[in-house]
Amino acid sequence: MRAPVELPHPERAELTLSAVLFALSDPERLAIAQQLHDGPLDMAACHLSDPNVPKSTKSHLMKVLREAGVIRNEPNGRGRILTLRREDLDARFPGLLDTILDAAGPS
Structure with a gap:
């Protein structure tokens, strides 16, 4: 079995206001950030307002948030843990x- 892939995350100095604002401008991405407000969550535990959204769409939402520096998405066994990058x-x-x-x- 393959180990989960480490995904690239921008360094703190690379975070831009426009990318963060864009990432949080989508209601579903904003809802994900709100769910992470109280602490890390397993990616499988993050829910979208529409449970019928394809897995690929959910992955894309996470990718936009990660690439903007809003969340950290790290391997955790067979799953992934999402964390809001509040400090950064x-x-x-x-x-x-x-x-x-x-x-x-409220989310």
Whole structure:
């Protein structure tokens, strides 16, 4: 059995405001970030508003968030753990993440 692949994540200094705002502009991606607000989650436990969304679409949503630097997506056994990159985002854009998540309301 193959080990899960390590995915590339941008360094803190590489995070851009436009990429973060774009990633959080989609309601489904924003909902994923809201679910991670209280701590890491197994990727399988993250849910979308429409349970019939194809797995490939869910993967794409995660990819956009990861490439923008909003989440970290790391192997964990046969699954993956998603973590909100709060520390990195707060260092680059103080208050932005909380402002967006608070304005969006409950997930």
